[in-house]
Amino acid sequence: MTTSWEPDAEGTEQEPGVDSDGAPSEPEEKRQEPDVAELEDRWRRALADLDNLRKRHARELERVRAEERAKVTAAWLPVIDNLELALEHADADPSSVLDGVRAIRDQAVSLLAQLGYPRRDEVGVAFDPNRHEVVDVVETPDAEPGTVVRVLRPGYGDADNQLRPVAVTVSRKPG
Structure with missing residues (x-):
C-alpha cells in the first residue's frame, strides 16, 4: 500500500490520518474499526468452517467403519452357512462330519488370511x-x-x- 504525504496548513508534509501532534486522527480510527470487524468475521467463519469439517470427517469415518464391518460380516456368512450345513448332517457318518468341520476351519483360516x-x-x-x-x-x-x-x-x-x-x-x- 502506498501512502502519499500531504502538506498541512503550515506547508509541512504529514502522513494521512495523522494530525499535527502525531496522534491518529478520527478518520484513521474509523478506518481501522471495519478492518477489525472484518478480521473478526473472517476468524468466526474460519472457526465455523473448521467445526463443519470436523463434523463431516466424523460422519465420513463412521460411514467407512460401517462399510468395513458390513464387508467383513458378509465375508463370514459362507463360514456360518457351512457350519449350519454340518450341523444338519450331524447324524451322518462321523468321519464325514469331521472332514466337513475341517473344511470349514480351513475356510475360516483362509478368510482371516484374506483379511490380513x-x-x-x-x-x-x-x-x-x-x-x-x-x-x-x-x-x-x-x-x-x-x-x-x-x-x-x-x-x-x-x-x-x-x-x-x-x-x-x-x-x-x-x-
Missing part, C-alpha cells in the same frame, strides 16, 4: 517375542535353546499387524 491375518503355527523356529507368547518352557536335548517346540494356540497376523500372538512351548538347555 495369516495363521502362524510354525514349530522349530526361533522364539520371537514380537510373534510368540511363551506358555511353557521344557528341557529338550534335541532342540536348540529358545526354539519353539510346540504350538498350543495358533496366532494370526504379522509382527506389524497382529490379531494375537502364537502361544508356544519353548526349549531350554537341559540341566
Whole structure:
C-alpha cells in the first residue's frame, strides 16, 4: 500500500490520518474499526468452517467403519452357512462330519488370511517375542535353546499387524 504525504496548513508534509501532534486522527480510527470487524468475521467463519469439517470427517469415518464391518460380516456368512450345513448332517457318518468341520476351519483360516491375518503355527523356529507368547518352557536335548517346540494356540497376523500372538512351548538347555 502506498501512502502519499500531504502538506498541512503550515506547508509541512504529514502522513494521512495523522494530525499535527502525531496522534491518529478520527478518520484513521474509523478506518481501522471495519478492518477489525472484518478480521473478526473472517476468524468466526474460519472457526465455523473448521467445526463443519470436523463434523463431516466424523460422519465420513463412521460411514467407512460401517462399510468395513458390513464387508467383513458378509465375508463370514459362507463360514456360518457351512457350519449350519454340518450341523444338519450331524447324524451322518462321523468321519464325514469331521472332514466337513475341517473344511470349514480351513475356510475360516483362509478368510482371516484374506483379511490380513495369516495363521502362524510354525514349530522349530526361533522364539520371537514380537510373534510368540511363551506358555511353557521344557528341557529338550534335541532342540536348540529358545526354539519353539510346540504350538498350543495358533496366532494370526504379522509382527506389524497382529490379531494375537502364537502361544508356544519353548526349549531350554537341559540341566
